[in-house]
Amino acid sequence: MDHARTRAKESRARKLRRAELLLIGAGVAATLIAAAYQYLGxxxxxxxxxxxxxxxxxxxxxxxxxxxxxxxxxxxxxxELPDASASGDPAARREAEQLAGRAEAAAHRILDHFAHLKYQMGTQAFTSERADWEAYMRRSFADSLILCRALRDDREAFGGTGPDSLWGRYAEEPCRGT
Incomplete structure (x- = not known):
């Protein structure tokens, strides 16, 4: 009789332990699912x-x-920007220099934007429309000598010339010969 009671108690203890483990497993699974949803959000x-x-x-x-x-x-x-030194007229020379200064400032603002885009794509924080942004950057270099020259002259500030730099990824081919 004691043997039967002991076996019954052991059986109940095993069932309770199994139930506890199932509850723990379900809790862990629910926690992982909730964490995944939070991550996606x-x-x-x-x-x-x-x-x-x-x-x-x-x-x-x-x-x-x-x-x-x-x-x-x-x-x-x-x-091409007008050559300020080619003009004999001081007013025309000054106007060409001002135009060149505004163009250079705009080029550096665009390069800063491109560096930020490249950084965001590198951190995987920005993945949608990546191909569109990359095409836009390449096309911008292809369409602008001033942008090519600004990057060429200041490549080190924008990651150098390696394959993962702005120059290596987006500008080297369209800016060739500038």
Whole structure:
């Protein structure tokens, strides 16, 4: 009789232990599922925030060209800036120098934007529309001698010339010969 009671107690203890383990397993599974949903939500929020920041920067650049229409040919049609030293007229020379200064400032603002884009894509914080942004950067270099020269002259500030730099990834081929 004692033997039967002992076996019954052991059987109940095993069943209780199994039930406890199942409950613990279910709790762990529920926690992992909740963590995965939280991760996806955080990731989505981060990507949305990053995209908003990048689009705001792009709007600033668009505003530069809306406010300075005379800069457009040097960034969109691969035109050369006028040579200030070629003019004998001091007023024309000053105007050409001012145009070159505004174009250089715009080029560096665009390069900063591109460096930020590249950084965000490198951290995997911004993955949607990556191919579109990369094509935009390559096309921008292909369309602008001033942008190519600004990066060429200041490559070290933008990651050097390696294959993962702005120059190596987006500018080397379209800027060849500038």
């Amino acid at each position: 955080i990731r989505s929020t981060l990507e949305s925030s990053t995209a908003a920041s990048l689009y705001a920067q792009q709007q600033e650049i668009d505003r530069i060209f809306a406010d300075n229409v005379d800069l457009q040919p040097y960034f969109w049609h691969r035109e």
